[in-house]
Each structure stands twice: as C-alpha cells, then as structure tokens.
Amino acid sequence: MHGSSDIVIVGGGVMGSATAFFLLSDPGFTGRVTVVEKDPTYRFASSALSASSIRQQFSTPLNIQLSLFGIGFLRDIGRHLALPGETLSIGLREPGYLIMATAAHEELLRRNVALQRAHGADTTVLSPAEMKQRFPWIETDGVAAAGFGLTGEGSFDGPALMQAFRRKAASIGARYVHGEVVGVEKSGPRVAAVRLADGTRIACGAMVLAAGPSSGVVAALAGVELPVRPRKRTVFVFRSPAVLPRCPLVIDANGVWVRPEGDGFVAGVSPPDHEDADADPSDFEMDHHFFDDPIWPTIAARIPAFEQLRLSGGWAGHYEVNTLDHNAVIGRHPEIANLVFVTGFSGHGMQQAAAAGRAVGELLVHGAYRTIDVSLFGYERIRDRRPVRELNVI
Ligand SMILES: Cc1cc2nc3c(=O)[nH]c(=O)nc-3n(C[C@H](O)[C@H](O)[C@H](O)COP(=O)(O)OP(=O)(O)OC[C@H]3O[C@@H](n4cnc5c(N)ncnc54)[C@H](O)[C@@H]3O)c2cc1C
Incomplete structure (x- = not known):
C-alpha cells in the first residue's frame, strides 16, 4: 500500500x-x-x-x-482539546516547585529567579525561615535559599x-x-x-x-x-503516614525530587552526567539502587516524617536527552x-x-x-x- x-x-x-x-x-x-x-x-x-x-x-x-505558554494551555485544556459534549480534565494541580540551593549556588538561584520573574513567571526566593514558615514539616539544614513557584508550577495527568x-x-x-x-x-x-x-x-x-x-x-x-539518546529514569512510588500540607515538588540540592501523587508520593533523581549512559531501547527495568542511595537518605533527612514509608511500586521510562x-x-x-x-x-x-x-x-x-x-x-x-x-x- x-x-x-x-x-x-x-x-x-x-x-x-x-x-x-x-x-x-x-x-x-x-x-x-x-x-x-x-x-x-x-x-x-x-x-x-x-x-x-x-x-x-x-x-x-x-x-x-x-x-x-504551557501552563496557560493546561489551565484551559477543555476549551482547547475537549471534543464536542466532552468534559476534559487532566487533573492539573499547582502547589509549586521548591528548588533548594546551598550557599555555593545561592547567587545563581537568585539570578535565575530574577530572570524568571522578568519573563512573567510567578516565582520567588524563600529564605530557610520562610521555608519553615510555609512548610513546617521540612528541615532546612544546609539550605541557603530556595526558589518557589507561587503559581504556575505543579503536575497533571x-x-x-x-x-x-x-x-x-x-x-x-x-x-x-x-x-x-x-x-x-x-x-x-x-x-x-x-x-x-x-x-x-x-x-x-x-x-x-x-x-x-x-x-x-x-x-x-x-x-x-x-x-538525542534514550536515557533511563526511574520513578519510585511510596506510601507514608506523613501529613504534609501544601506539599510542593521538593528538589534537594543534590537533585533528588519528591512530590505527592494521589494518596502517596513519587520520587526520583537523575544520575550525574558522567554516569548517564545511553539506555538499551528495550530496557525498562527500574534501577532500584537509586532509592537506597541517594533518594531515601535525602528525603528522610529533609522531611523527617518520611522516616516511615513503604515503597509500593514505580516505573522506568526513557528521557529523550539532547546530549x-x-x-x-x-x-x-x-x-x-x-x-x-x-x-x-x-x-x-x-x-x-x-x-x-x-x-x-x-x-x-x-x-x-x-x-x-x-x-x-x-x-x-x-x-x-x-x-x-x-x-x-x-
Ligand atoms: C520518567 C520520566 C519523567 C518525566 N518527567 C517529566 C516531567 O515531570 N515534566 C515534563 O514536562 N516532562 C517530563 N518527562 C519528559 C516527557 O515525558 C517527554 O519529553 C515527552 O513525553 C516526549 O514526548 P514525545 O512525543 O517526543 O516522545 P514519546 O512520547 O516517546 O513519543 C514518541 C513516539 O514515537 C514513536 N516512534 C518512535 N520511533 C518510531 C518510528 N521509527 N516509527 C514510528 N513511530 C515511532 C514511539 O512509539 C512513541 O510513541 C519525563 C519523561 C520520563 C521518561
């Protein structure tokens, strides 16, 4: 044909x-x-x-x-993509990203947030005390400042x-x-x-x-x-009795990230560049060792309530990395x-x-x-x- x-x-x-x-x-x-x-x-x-x-x-x-442009489009998804008679929801939530910096990277973080704001993004810099005030369940050891998205940041389906x-x-x-x-x-x-x-x-x-x-x-x-190469990333899903009001996507200074998802949490980390090898295109096995180190020690130190958690699943996918x-x-x-x-x-x-x-x-x-x-x-x-x-x- x-x-x-x-x-x-x-x-x-x-x-x-x-x-x-x-x-x-x-x-x-x-x-x-x-x-x-x-x-x-x-x-x-x-x-x-x-x-x-x-x-x-x-x-x-x-x-x-x-x-x-992406966030505006997602907020108005029904108008753009719903079929006639359909109600379309992609579960958009906007609790923000909280991106932490050590003293060595504080200046860079402040420059980046200033740039984001100059382009219309609703981001701000939080001091450790301000972080504690907003998120009393977080530890701020080693953190000099954090970038935070007041609106326009979050997750969706x-x-x-x-x-x-x-x-x-x-x-x-x-x-x-x-x-x-x-x-x-x-x-x-x-x-x-x-x-x-x-x-x-x-x-x-x-x-x-x-x-x-x-x-x-x-x-x-x-x-x-x-x-553009396939690079494997593992996303871990876990349950915890931790109650974390208004929890954003938290990214520690070492790149470990965690955020709420449904009635549990998801977490991940990207390997350092020099360890980030091309993936076998058919390999979708989770790299479990990343949870033992660095994910679990990082999130348990940052959010002590995570000392109690149970890994319940996860998955691996491939980023399309422009090397x-x-x-x-x-x-x-x-x-x-x-x-x-x-x-x-x-x-x-x-x-x-x-x-x-x-x-x-x-x-x-x-x-x-x-x-x-x-x-x-x-x-x-x-x-x-x-x-x-x-x-x-x-
Ligand atoms: C674990 C993980 C976490 C991520 N987290 C985020 C995030 O938080 N936020 C974010 O914005 N992005 C995130 N991304 C990235 C985002 O998912 C990708 O950038 C995006 O999905 C890429 O879409 P795509 O259509 O280019 O690729 P794909 O969704 O892979 O689509 C490409 C399609 O091409 C098809 N195809 C390939 N070769 C051929 C061929 N020869 N002939 C015909 N068809 C072919 C494939 O079957 C596939 O369906 C994440 C990705 C992963 C893996």
Missing part, C-alpha cells in the same frame, strides 16, 4: 500529536497530515511514562516562555494530555497510521517519502521528526546526526529544508508540548514563528556544536 501526505509526522506521542493538532487548527493550513506511530498502545512512549510536572524555574529565557491531543487531532482530520518508519527516502536535498516496516511508502511534502527517545535513530535514516545541551531541538534542518525537528526535550517535554507543537505548526504553515520565536533551539547549534546550556536540569 502506498500513499502521500503533505505532512508526515513520525511519532504520535505528545509532540507528534500536539504538532498535528496545531497544524490542523490553523485556518491557513489546507493540507493533509499523517501521523505514523509504531505502537498505538504507547506502552514505552515517554509520554506514557512521564512524571508530568510543570515548572517555570529554568535558567534559559526560552524555556521559561515555553512553559509559561500526562498520558491524558497526550490522548487528548491525539483524539482532538484525529477529530479535525489527522490520519494516524500504525507502522514503524524504517527508511527515509531523499530526493536531492529534500525528504521525498518515508518507508514503513510493512513496505508502505508514504510520499510527503515535509517530515516532522517527533520520535521521542528514538529520534536519533530515525534522524540517522535520513543521514542526519542528531544527538549537547539538554534542550529541545525545534525547527528545520538547515540543508534538508523539509525535515523538521520537535524532539530532544530532555525531561521537560510534557509541559512544553503545546508551545512546541504550536511553533512547528506556525513554521510549516507560515514559514516563520509568529508567537514564541524558538530559533535559539534550532538544529544549527547542533551542527555548529554551540550548546545553549540549561542549568536547571532535573
């Missing part, structure tokens, strides 16, 4: 589906959109295995802008967001095809078609690469080097102009999917970004090895 489509999107997770939605919602777009997804159950997709939290506490202005984008995109005309892209055909400096594992060829006017942690592999099919600088890659390939990236979000893609999908839609329909200019995250910096370093990596 063969076909053609104006836009072929490789990957139907939150990025591919958000892109399809924004493209088809634009009155200026009259083409056809095909989303190729190799696993419609999304069992191993990052979007299904995400911790689905949103923050404004970044060090890169563009990340702040993308997540600010990520898989529900992805499904809402998918259903809405399909309802306004996106065609979802179950298949795996195994080849990218080029004609001169352009992508001419994608080939699926079952032999199907889909000719396209443009190809959008939204394959999550597999994006590096799919880019290679087009002869393009893209340093150059932990930031997204969005926009056209400079030489293959009809190859467009929307990937590499390195752990903050769920919250930025709406803004990224909208940006790619604008680029494809109007030839330029109209709202948030995301050129800083273009492929050119990858080619030229010019990292745009995000300092708040979680």
Whole structure:
C-alpha cells in the first residue's frame, strides 16, 4: 500500500500529536497530515511514562516562555482539546516547585529567579525561615535559599494530555497510521517519502521528526546526526503516614525530587552526567539502587516524617536527552529544508508540548514563528556544536 501526505509526522506521542493538532487548527493550513506511530498502545512512549510536572524555574529565557505558554494551555485544556459534549480534565494541580540551593549556588538561584520573574513567571526566593514558615514539616539544614513557584508550577495527568491531543487531532482530520518508519527516502536535498516496516511508502511534502527517545535513530535514516539518546529514569512510588500540607515538588540540592501523587508520593533523581549512559531501547527495568542511595537518605533527612514509608511500586521510562545541551531541538534542518525537528526535550517535554507543537505548526504553515520565536533551539547549534546550556536540569 502506498500513499502521500503533505505532512508526515513520525511519532504520535505528545509532540507528534500536539504538532498535528496545531497544524490542523490553523485556518491557513489546507493540507493533509499523517501521523505514523509504531505502537498505538504507547506502552514505552515517554509520554506514557512521564512524571508530568510543570515548572517555570529554568535558567534559559526560552524555556521559561515555553512553559509559561504551557501552563496557560493546561489551565484551559477543555476549551482547547475537549471534543464536542466532552468534559476534559487532566487533573492539573499547582502547589509549586521548591528548588533548594546551598550557599555555593545561592547567587545563581537568585539570578535565575530574577530572570524568571522578568519573563512573567510567578516565582520567588524563600529564605530557610520562610521555608519553615510555609512548610513546617521540612528541615532546612544546609539550605541557603530556595526558589518557589507561587503559581504556575505543579503536575497533571500526562498520558491524558497526550490522548487528548491525539483524539482532538484525529477529530479535525489527522490520519494516524500504525507502522514503524524504517527508511527515509531523499530526493536531492529534500525528504521525498518515508518507508514503513510493512513496505508502505508514504510520499510527503515535509517530515516532522517527533520520535521521542528514538529520534536519533530515525534522524540517522535520513543521514542526519542528531544527538538525542534514550536515557533511563526511574520513578519510585511510596506510601507514608506523613501529613504534609501544601506539599510542593521538593528538589534537594543534590537533585533528588519528591512530590505527592494521589494518596502517596513519587520520587526520583537523575544520575550525574558522567554516569548517564545511553539506555538499551528495550530496557525498562527500574534501577532500584537509586532509592537506597541517594533518594531515601535525602528525603528522610529533609522531611523527617518520611522516616516511615513503604515503597509500593514505580516505573522506568526513557528521557529523550539532547546530549549537547539538554534542550529541545525545534525547527528545520538547515540543508534538508523539509525535515523538521520537535524532539530532544530532555525531561521537560510534557509541559512544553503545546508551545512546541504550536511553533512547528506556525513554521510549516507560515514559514516563520509568529508567537514564541524558538530559533535559539534550532538544529544549527547542533551542527555548529554551540550548546545553549540549561542549568536547571532535573
Ligand atoms: C520518567 C520520566 C519523567 C518525566 N518527567 C517529566 C516531567 O515531570 N515534566 C515534563 O514536562 N516532562 C517530563 N518527562 C519528559 C516527557 O515525558 C517527554 O519529553 C515527552 O513525553 C516526549 O514526548 P514525545 O512525543 O517526543 O516522545 P514519546 O512520547 O516517546 O513519543 C514518541 C513516539 O514515537 C514513536 N516512534 C518512535 N520511533 C518510531 C518510528 N521509527 N516509527 C514510528 N513511530 C515511532 C514511539 O512509539 C512513541 O510513541 C519525563 C519523561 C520520563 C521518561
């Protein structure tokens, strides 16, 4: 079977589906959109295995802008994505992130919060005494200051967001095809078609690469080097009798994070860069040792009520890490102009999917970004090895 489509999107997770939605919602777009997804159950997709939290506490202005658009979109999700007659909820909560800094990093934290505020984020700096006042159940040993999101930061149901984008995109005309892209055909400096594992060829006017942690592999099919790699992250679920009023997502100075989820808690940590090896794409085993060290000792010291807890489960998923600088890659390939990236979000893609999908839609329909200019995250910096370093990596 063969076909053609104006836009072929490789990957139907939150990025591919958000892109399809924004493209088809634009009155200026009259083409056809095909989303190729190799696993419609999304069992191993990052979007299904995400911790689905949103923050404004970044060090890169563009990340702040993308997540600010994200929170506005999530707050108004029903208006954007509900199907006729449907009430859509993604369980958004906004108790904030509390990001702690030692004395060595206090100055940097203060600079970052000033930057966030200058871009419209509702963040502030808390002294240890102010932390204690707001959250009497927390210990402040070793903490010089903490960044705190008064509003605009929290968590939501990520898989529900992805499904809402998918259903809405399909309802306004996106065609979802179950298949795996195994080849990218080029004609001169352009992508001419994608080939699926079952032999199907889909000719396209443009190809959008939204394959999550597999994006590096799919880019290679087009002869393009893209340093986006799967990196395993384990999320631990535990129960505790601890009562922690207004508990935000707490991030200790060593990177260990914990937040309430349902009637329990979730926690995790990213390994240090030098230990963060590429994951075997089929390995979704939890890395249990991270709970023994550093997670449990860190959270028990910070929140003494956690001395009593019972690990009840968890899961592992893959971040789509851009190993150059932990930031997204969005926009056209400079030489293959009809190859467009929307990937590499390195752990903050769920919250930025709406803004990224909208940006790619604008680029494809109007030839330029109209709202948030995301050129800083273009492929050119990858080619030229010019990292745009995000300092708040979680
Ligand atoms: C444990 C964990 C915690 C996270 N926590 C947060 C968080 O708190 N906040 C936040 O904002 N983000 C978080 N993230 C990151 C966020 O989930 C991702 O950035 C986002 O889901 C990426 O979406 P995606 O659509 O690019 O990738 P995916 O959801 O992986 O979708 C890509 C899709 O492409 C398909 N595909 C791949 N190759 C092919 C091919 N060759 N042919 C056809 N289809 C293909 C896959 O099957 C998949 O469905 C977390 C991620 C993980 C794993």
